[in-house]
Amino acid sequence: MSQLYASLFYQPDVTTIFSDQALLNYMIQAEVALAKAQAQVNVVPIAAATMIEQVGQSALEKIDFDALAVATGLAGNIAIPFVKQFTAIVKQHDEDASRYVHWGATSQDIIDTATILQCRDALGLIEKQLHSAYQISLQQAERYRDQVMIGRTWLQQALPITLGHKFARYAAAFKRDLDRLQSMKDRVLTAQLGGAVGSLASLQDQGSAVVQAFSAELGLSTPECTWHGERDRIVEIASLLAMIVGNVGKMAKDWSLLMQTEIAEVYEPTAKGRGGSSTMPHKRNPVAAASILAAANRVPALMASVYQSMVQDHERALGAWHAEWLAIPEIFQLCAGALERSNEVLQGIEVNVDAMQRNLETTQGLIMAESVMMALAAKIGRLNAHHLVEQACQQAVEQDTHLKNILSNLDEVKEHFSAQALDQLFQPKSYLGNIQAQIDAVLQAAQGDSK
Incomplete structure (x- = not known):
């Protein structure tokens, strides 16, 4: 992503997690954890694992990024040239220890595990953003629970609702997203270690013990068996992110429509240089909604690639796995960016009560x-x-x-x-059905979660 557009679509912390430097750092973590796990079960010498760990602490500074970029294009994945460089760095300190770098692993083990570590850290940030959006929506649901406005179906005026009911629905959606995130963590944040074809034959009878120790070192779940060719974990993570983007996209669609000149019921918060036009001084454009809706437009296309990547050949795939490297980082970054802008708007939204009352009377009853x-x-x-x-x-x-x-x-x-x-x-406030009960239920569900 161009730096010129990053502030419009992405969120800096998640972008950092998926940077080239961060990826290599996660791969180093995986290699160090592998050596330490193998030392625990006497597959490699403890001294070698200790040296690999020590070198790993500063190895990123010694990586030749330009050479790595060229070699990756030739090798077919980043792990092959990375392991060569990392081994050479270890060798500068201890030749014997360098013999045990990447012992028994395959390239996909390191890349997949590094990807899961990236996902774990990025999901941590996404979770914080979701929690913030949830809490803000709850507060706004309470604040505006009695603010009557027109409800619309098929873009036409339908029946009265309240603005608080809209926020309660948003809060309920954020809660479902949080619940989904929590329920999938143990299932998807899983280490990958299978060797060439998933058998870990190179570790002989110590394969299962190493996998368990490797997972524990990284704080990841231990897989029952290797998942090189079974990509449902990656797809589940991406699917959740896509649902989150879809949810906030729906919200952005709502407030962008409510910002239309003829409606003018709400506005995105103001700031210097925000939402203007290069030619029309009077314009107040929904710029946050534009970036969120762009993400909601882009993510489904990326998800199509991720879903297609599930169909893999035999034990390790040709091409399908590689497509994930392009799609997953962008899905994460777009999701985090959409959530950041949603939080800003949900918190600072400006409400035009007079316009809401005016629009309630537009149809003359x-x-x-x-x-x-x-x-x-x-x-x-x-x-x-x-x-x-x-x-x-x-x-x-x-x-x-x-x-x-x-x-x-x-x-x-x-x-x-x-x-x-x-x-x-003919009083709109007298025909709100069970809206207040729905708002109460959403607020009570939040209280139940906090106990």
Whole structure:
């Protein structure tokens, strides 16, 4: 990603985790953990593992990145030239210890394990962002629980809701994302160590013991068996990120539509240089929504590549595995960037109460037709009530008058409702259904999690 665009789409901490330097550092961690694990079960000398660990602490500074980049293109993956360089660095300190670098492992073991370490650290940041978004949404749900606004379906005015209900729905979605993240950690944050074809034959009868010790060294789950060709763990991680991006994309779609000039019910927070136009001084563009929606547009395409990469040949794949290297870092970075901008907007969103009230009155009472129809249905039957109110709506539109004016002159209505009762049926706040109960349920679920 160009540095010029990084601040628009990405989040710096997650970008750092997936940088070239960080990848090599994670690979060094994997090599050091491998040596230490093998020393624990007497596969390699303790002295060799100790030296590999010591050298590993400063090895990144000695890596020739330019040479590594050239060699990676020739070798087919980064691990092959990396192991050569790392072995040479160890050899400068202890030739005997250098013989045990990468002992019994294959390139994919180190790359996959490094990738899982990247995912673990990046997921930690994603989790913090999600938790923040969840808490902000809960606060806003409480703050605006009584702020009536129009609900819209098919981009048309439908029935009254409250702004707090929107935030409660957002909070519920963030909670589901947090729950999914928690439930998958043990399953997906798993070490990879299988050797050439997954048998660890090079370690003879110590393979399982080494895998267990290797996983423990890295703080990862121990796999029952190697997963070189089974990529569901990677896909599950990416799928969660895609769902998160989809969820915040839906939210960004909401507030960008509510920012339209003709609606003007909410605005992204203001800041110097934010949301302007190069030619139109009056513009206030939803720039955060633009970057989030761009991520929501891009991530599904990347997910298609990740899903396709599940279909791998035999014990280790040709090409399918390699496609993950391009897709996974970008999915993480886009997700983190979308969450960062979502947090900013959810926290600082500006609400135009007057516009919400104005828009509730735009249809001259038509949005309350269901309210009247259901009340009348109890008196004359639903089908009859629907037919009567529907005709009244058509007449109100034709005459460009308020629906209440039409209904108040109908004998069937006057027979059952006083003018005061009819007025009450046209109050948006009186037709909110169980919205408050839903908000309470979302808030109570959060309290349950905090206990």
